Amino acid sequence: MELTDDVKFVKGVGPNRVKLLNKLGIYTLKDLLMYFPRQHEDRSKPKKITELVNGETVLINAICVSKMAEIRIRKGLTLYKLIVRDDTGTCQITWYNQSYLKTRFKLGNSYMFYGKVNRTIGKIEMNAPVFDEERN
Numbered sequence: 001m002e003l004t005d006d007v008k009f010v011k012g013v014g015p016n017r018v019k020l021l022n023k024l025g026i027y028t029l030k031d032l033l034m035y036f037p038r039q040h041e042d043r044s045k046p047k048k049i050t051e052l053v054n055g056e057t058v059l060i061n062a063i064c065v066s067k068m069a070e071i072r073i074r075k076g077l078t079l080y081k082l083i084v085r086d087d088t089g090t091c092q093i094t095w096y097n098q099s100y101l102k103t104r105f106k107l108g109n110s111y112m113f114y115g116k117v118n119r120t121i122g123k124i125e126m127n128a129p130v131f132d133e134e135r136n
Contacts, residue, residue: 003030043114049089054119060126061112061134062086064105084111091124093131110134 001009007026008018026032046061062084071079080101082093093113095101105111115129 001029003028003033005029007032041114043112046112049086049091049124051088052091052117052119052124054117057114057116059112059114060084060086060091061110062091063110064107065090067107068102068105070099070102084113089124091126093129094125094127096128 006028007013007021008015010029010032013021021027021032024035026035041057043059046059049060049062052058052060063086064082065085066083069079069081071081073079076097078097078099080095080098082101082105084091084093091113111131111133113126113129113131115126118125118127
């Protein structure tokens with residue numbers, strides 16, 4: 001294949017996929033290779049909790065230091081709150097209506113959290129982050 005060949009000649013690309021690729025401005029194999037996503041989530045460099053800036057989306061590595069608190073706000077809305085810490089500070093993690101998380105976290109285990117930071121005076125929060133248990 002040549003870089004100037006149409007994307008319809010790529011194995012596994014059918015007529016419907018060609019239409020979708022064309023909408024993105026991808027017509028040739030070179031266009032396909034040089035296409036980069038509009039946004040990129042950098043999850044390679046965790047930050048310390050005290051370094052977090054209000055409004056940024058960031059990865060933190062923290063240890064679970066509290067049991068999951070379940071707070072019923074009203075019918076149909078339940079908050080699940082967890083406190084995590086690293087060697088620089090603590091952060092409150094909040095999820096909405098996700099009861100399966102009650103048994104997901106264990107005290108003393110280390111987890112990676114990726115989400116948007118809300119920092120107010122004396123309080124650092126992260127709402128509905130993506131998470132994974134840290135593997136050694």
